[in-house]
Amino acid sequence: xxxxxxxxxxxxxxxxxxxxxxxxxxxxxxxxxxxxxxxxxxxxxxxxxxxxxxxxxxxxxxxxxxxxxxxxxxxxxxxxxxxxxxxxxxxxxxxxxxxxxxxxxxxxxxxxxxxxxxxxxxxxxxxxxxxxxxxxxxxxxxxxxxxxxxxxxxxxxxxxxxxxxxxxxxxxxxxxxxxxxxxxxxxxxxxxxxxxxxxxxxxxxxxx
Numbered sequence: 001x002x003x004x005x006x007x008x009x010x011x012x013x014x015x016x017x018x019x020x021x022x023x024x025x026x027x028x029x030x031x032x033x034x035x036x037x038x039x040x041x042x043x044x045x046x047x048x049x050x051x052x053x054x055x056x057x058x059x060x061x062x063x064x065x066x067x068x069x070x071x072x073x074x075x076x077x078x079x080x081x082x083x084x085x086x087x088x089x090x091x092x093x094x095x096x097x098x099x100x101x102x103x104x105x106x107x108x109x110x111x112x113x114x115x116x117x118x119x120x121x122x123x124x125x126x127x128x129x130x131x132x133x134x135x136x137x138x139x140x141x142x143x144x145x146x147x148x149x150x151x152x153x154x155x156x157x158x159x160x161x162x163x164x165x166x167x168x169x170x171x172x173x174x175x176x177x178x179x180x181x182x183x184x185x186x187x188x189x190x191x192x193x194x195x196x197x198x199x200x201x202x203x204x205x206x207x208x
Contacts, residue, residue, distance in 0.1 A: 006169050007159055008204060011152045013176035015041035019204050023173065030079075030159070032151060033060065035071035037174045045071040049126075049155045050112060052080035053087050054101075057108035067115060078116050080109050081151040083128040094147065098182070101147070130158045134191075141191060143184035150183040156192065160200055173204040 005027030012032055023029055023042030030047040031037055033056060038045070048071060051057055060066040087105040094101055109125065116123035134149045134157050152175055163170050177189035195201040 007163060008171045008173065009156055009159060010037040010041045011172065011174035012036040013174045015174040016205050019173055022204060030155060031071055034066060035069065038071050041174055045075045047077040047079055048072055048075045049079040049081050049151060051082060051151050052109050052112055053082045053107050054104045061108055061111040075121065077122045077124060078112055079155065080112055080123065080125045081154050083125055083131060084109055086128045086131050098147065126154055126158045130154055130161065133157065138184055138187045138191060141187035143187035146184040147182035150188060153188045153191070156201070160195065171202050171204045
């Protein structure tokens with residue numbers, strides 16, 4: 001992905017009014033999983049970042065709705081957010097602490113790879129180093145015990161790491177920093193705020 005451009009990462013949370021046009025005018029638009037941001041959050045989708053383990057992955061691959069959705073049809077890349085070796089290493093401890101998440105580490109990367117190959121899309125896996133670096137960085141914000149950073153935060157960190165080398169401008173919209181109880185959302189919000197304060201990132205809060 002060329003990154004010396006305007007990149008907008010659109011989460012599945014509430015998107016401010018009036019930003020759809022700005023999102024569609026970006027050089028690269030990244031959305032997540034079932035791309036619930038489509039509509040109020042614009043229509044353009046260049047990359048779909050997917051949770052490639054556990055129940056969300058199985059749901060996306062198990063039926064035709066995700067594969068034939070408007071966002072996925074126009075996307076030229078699929079990013080798998082969860083690295084197989086990271087989640088394989090997590091499995092024993094997770095089984096002891098959270099037996100209800102017995103399928104959380106099941107890896108479906110091959111299914112997304114097969115879909116990407118069959119439809120002429122590029123497939124990429126976010127490097128394990130991004131996950132490890134985020135765990136270390138989040139520790140500074142005193143998170144309560146958590147399972148993993150959210151897919152949204154992993155993608156933001158990955159894009160910032162890449163864009164920083166090429167001067168790309170990165171914006172986000174649709175991130176409410178709330179949801180599944182085992183993501184450290186309060187710490188994630190503080191981490192994102194720190195990136196905004198440092199000038200590495202901005203929140204798209206109104207049309208500009």
